[in-house]
Amino acid sequence: MSKVVKCGLIQCSNPLNDETKPVAEIQKAMLDKHMPFIESAAKQGVKILGLQEIFNGPYFCPSQDTRWYDAAEPVPGPMVETMSAIAKKHEMVMVVPVYEREMAGVFYNTAAVIDADGSYLGKHRKNHIPQVTGFWEKFYFRPGNLGYQVFDTAVGRIGVYICYERHFPEGWRALGLAGAKIVFNPSATSRGLSEYLWKLEQTSAAVANEYFVGTINRVGIEPLGDDDFYGQSYFADPRGQIIGGTASDSQEEVLIRDLEMDLLEEVRHQWQFYRDRRPDSYSSLVEP
């Protein structure tokens, strides 16, 4: 891995903002909305670009409506193919979260990882699914069944951990044990629910596991649940510091930061958390 890796995160709003429109029309508008930001990131030399949770859809989970099942597609599938061409053109690794359909009635909240040559490396399926007021995700997503994989990209080993999963220290740790150096956390989370935790949990995960975290949240009000998505995407370093501040809390933005990868080894030599763990004492964590 090169010593400095330029990374980007895109936070977008829903341009149509009318959930009565056909699903395909919304998805096309969301994709179109992202394209100038993706081009901008590439032009600025970004080597790994992370997109927001189900980047090409509205956040439909304030409802529990089967019409949104139509937003799902295979992974790999059409959207991965579209993004693979873009990744290859710009020689840029991409983390592409979409709504995945495995077969009729079986859907996942997924993120595909595409390498800098456009090849599909694999996917993470969200393992932790909320069902709290306005975030009725258990209606839409089967819990993930692929564990906590890491992906050896052209610029290093990365992992993905989606939205609500950030509240669970276990998955962060599993990604660290698997050797992730940067973990991307695509999210859709709104004011009133989680904002007071946004800068606490991902920074502390970066500290506990001694890697970088890139966390992405959409922006803007979406009428389906009156959610006000508060953006503030950021990168945290292994000391838990937010690198160069967060993105806006209300504006669309591509946030670009240089990650000084030497810091990872420096911090791991200082603290030695991986040496001093006690896996022999953690058995209650895996009890059903």
Next chain:
Amino acid sequence: MSKVVKCGLIQCSNPLNDETKPVAEIQKAMLDKHMPFIESAAKQGVKILGLQEIFNGPYFCPSQDTRWYDAAEPVPGPMVETMSAIAKKHEMVMVVPVYEREMAGVFYNTAAVIDADGSYLGKHRKNHIPQVTGFWEKFYFRPGNLGYQVFDTAVGRIGVYICYERHFPEGWRALGLAGAKIVFNPSATSRGLSEYLWKLEQTSAAVANEYFVGTINRVGIEPLGDDDFYGQSYFADPRGQIIGGTASDSQEEVLIRDLEMDLLEEVRHQWQFYRDRRPDSYSSLVEP
């Protein structure tokens, strides 16, 4: 558990501050130093009182010197007996961290838990042992072998997690799974090493596990390692908020806070982290 539990933490300095003195003399001075603070806590109605790591010793781990082995004693033993009488007198639960001797050459970094009637409930032995510059703990302490026990005191179920352990999310979680409502974290940690993490890790542990945390750090400069212990003991609530601010960063103090125990259920109903964990997917955490 009553709805409000008044809890206290004592942060002290080493009154002799001369590590060449006989071990027993230092220990007596440390105990004497604590007594007025313990009396003050009791007088103010504290129901659970937490003391700092190896409360009656200097922090001797900047050295690696067998003379400090003499600071160890059985648990239960003389110090537990002394404190049991105090706990009974004041009807106050006490968390009493001492250097434990099990047999010749076998020592632990331990905390005894004493109930409000003076009975000894059990102990936690520090499971995670650092060995980093100036904190040569592997020389002094065998890693704990009692797991993550909880203690049903007169005012509710509590756990203990000692100092460096706070960097490890797994033990915090194990205590949560075992039903701890308050976790005490006696520490000895100094400026330059960990201060930038002090308000991040314990608050995030309180959030992830949805319980209260009381974290204690000694104060003052100790000459053995020129450590400047930065105090700032505090209680965090299950939303990760520090209750009423921290204690001083340089003065001795008994910090007393009311813990509103209803908040624990309120937060757990809102977030449902224990429902949505995926123990079936955490197997890598327990691999040797």
